[in-house]
Amino acid sequence: DGGITQSPKYLFRKEGQNVTLSCEQNLNHDAMYWYRQDPGQGLRLIYYSQIVNDFQKGDIAEGYSVSREKKESFPLTVTSAQKNPTAFYLCASTRGSNYGYTFGSGTRLTVV
Amino acid sequence: QKEVEQNSGPLSVPEGAIASLNCTYSDRGSQSFFWYRQYSGKSPELIMSIYSNGDKEDGRFTAQLNKASQYVSLLIRDSQPSDSATYLCAVIRTGTASKLTFGTGTRLQVTL
Numbered sequence: 553d554g555g556i557t558q559s560p561k562y563l564f565r566k567e568g569q570n571v572t573l574s575c576e577q578n579l580n581h582d583a584m585y586w587y588r589q590d591p592g593q594g595l596r597l598i599y600y601s602q603i604v605n606d607f608q609k610g611d612i613a614e615g616y617s618v619s620r621e622k623k624e625s626f627p628l629t630v631t632s633a634q635k636n637p638t639a640f641y642l643c644a645s646t647r648g649s650n651y652g653y654t655f656g657s658g659t660r661l662t663v664v
Numbered sequence: 665q666k667e668v669e670q671n672s673g674p675l676s677v678p679e680g681a682i683a684s685l686n687c688t689y690s691d692r693g694s695q696s697f698f699w700y701r702q703y704s705g706k707s708p709e710l711i712m713s714i715y716s717n718g719d720k721e722d723g724r725f726t727a728q729l730n731k732a733s734q735y736v737s738l739l740i741r742d743s744q745p746s747d748s749a750t751y752l753c754a755v756i757r758t759g760t761a762s763k764l765t766f767g768t769g770t771r772l773q774v775t776l
Contacts, residue, residue: 585674648762649695652696652700
């Protein structure tokens with residue numbers, strides 16, 4: 553079955569450490585997105601990519617980085633510059649603006 | 665003014681009743697509108713999309729769009745306890761390609 557796989561499901565980060573969240577899709581979608589969700593909050597866009605080797609900052613890109621070397625993969629790195637990284641991170645993809653997004657199952661990141 | 669606004673709830677309805685969830689948006693040129701359901705601790709799943717004024721029905725769900733009033737709603741008929749979740753309204757705004765802007769969600773509780 554086609555879908556989006558996010559890993560790991562839970563991740564613990566120490567202060568000053570960079571961590572990378574994986575997102576892989578086999579839906580053949582061009583566009584991929586990273587969102588962050590805090591308790592009781594909506595989804596906020598971190599980065600997005602509409603095509604391989606190209607990506608744009610979203611509303612809250614500071615402290616995060618991404619790459620898009622393959623159509624199937626869009627990893628997100630949470631750097632030490634992100635001062636409040638504890639959140640639920642969601643990766644999504646779409647084949648176009650009239651189709652909505654398909655979401656992965658999410659990664660819950662906690663700073664320890 | 666937020667770009668997409670929803671009442672956070674909780675909205676409590678008895679089993680078998682109609683649940684009415686509402687959403688307003690600020691960008692008059694917004695084109696595509698989506699409703700997602702999110703269970704606690706899980707990722708959002710797409711339940712309805714609507715693009716033109718009027719009603720769109722899918723099983724127990726009806727989406728209603730009024731572009732003149734910048735208003736989109738979701739009706740859930742014969743509400744079931746399994747419908748208890750947070751419902752996210754999402755909009756594709758003018759000139760943003762396929763980027764979705766989400767509301768903060770309305771929590772629905774269906775009581776026995």
